[in-house]
Amino acid sequence: MKGGAASSVAHHWGLDPEIAFLNHGSFGACPQPVLERQCEWRARMERQPVQFFVRDLESLLDRARAELAAFLGCDAEDLAFVPNATTGVNAVLRSLELDPDDELLTTNHAYNACRNALTFVAQRARARVVVAAVPFPLARADEVVEAVLAAVTPRTRLALVDYVTSPTGLVWPVEPLVAALAERGIDVLVDAAHAPGMVPVNLRALGAAYCSGNCHKWLCAPKGAGFLHVRRDKQAGVRPTSISHGANVVRTDRSRFLLEFDWTGSIDPSPYLCVPDALRFMGTLLPGGWAELMDRNRRLALDARRSVCDALGAVPPCPDDMIGTLAAIPITDGDPPPPSLLYADPLQDALLQEYRIEIPVIPWPAAPKRLVRLSAQVYNCAQDYVRLGDALRNLLQRRRPATGSPISRA
DSSP states (O other): OTTSOOOTTGGGSOOOTTSEEOOHHHHOOOOHHHHHHHHHHHHHHHHSHHIIIIIIHHHHHHHHHHHHHHHHTSOGGGEEEESSHHHHHHHHHTTOOOOTTOEEEEETTSOHHHHHHHHHHHHHHTOEEEEEOOOSSOSOTHHHHHHHHHTOOTTEEEEEEESBOTTTOOBOOHHHHHHHHHHTTOEEEEEESSOBTTBOOOHHHHOOSEEEEESSSTTOOOTTOEEEEEOGGGGGGOOOSSOOGGGGOOOSSSOHHHHHHTOSSSOOOHHHHTHHHHHHHHHTSSTTHHHHHHHHHHHHHHHHHHHHHHHHTOOOSSOGGGOSSEEEEEEOOOOOOOSSSSOBOHHHHHHHHHHOEEOOEEESSSTTOEEEEEEOOTTOOHHHHHHHHHHHHHHHHHTOOOOOOBOOOO
């Protein structure tokens, strides 16, 4: 990266070397060897499309699914590929049969797209969305469990909870949270968009009814690769958002769950098929494999948070044990937001235009209050965050308004 030494493995990515890319969390970044493998899959698909889709694809998906399932600690038969975590969340929510006045529970840290899906489903059934207020900053992880359980009522049908929150970058105590809700008879849909590749995941041990996640973020697969895990006893009630040929296929060798989710129409399945390639490539970057990679990135995120907080004279807003490879830091209030459905913060544009730093500035809990959320991936290095701290200190001292463009909400 310009202005500092690059990571020793940064050359595997095609990122602009002039930009300190500190926003891996929004869309990920796929390394060149995995993209080359995707080109090979696409060439095979186009060489003989009928052979590929009709005769080969099912077994190819099964092989990819098996490798992903081993990484996630679950049975392959309980795992379906979906384009992204939001699609998986929609499939579960839109499969629910709700009664009027039923309650769908979530928190104020929920990802905006998933919150919209909750609202859509609730309004259609005349049900309610209940939002538990989890504080941020916060002093301990137990505050998450306490806030969520305090919002449970006899009408709570399902809880949508994050494994890692998007706006605030918190690793939640998801295992005790799922267990506590299950004790109260409440199914849990885990939004694990950021979890795989950031923290160790064992879906079998987690035991949630549903879990939807991404492979294009911290696993570094191509965009368009996600998964939906549905516990075996819940699969009969979950349908994909696109009903296709699998709905009336007469077969007994595969579950209806796989028959429907594996074919939702003609798509490019190369992102799914590249998931094993991404798992293997990322797992060989460091001698200790995935365990060392996740530990390295977490330590970098903690060091980065300390560096930026020191530059700004800020206090870390959560304990270290709630940090994975994202870290959000509250900063001074901005200008009132423009009259738009999308929030625009001039600070994000100034960081890019003046300092060549790509990082999201996020409204929290609502504009003009805001925070900056940094990511730490293996292509990043400590100097990136020194650069960020200096840039933020300079810009916040100036408080110069500028015209901005909408930020990424991912």
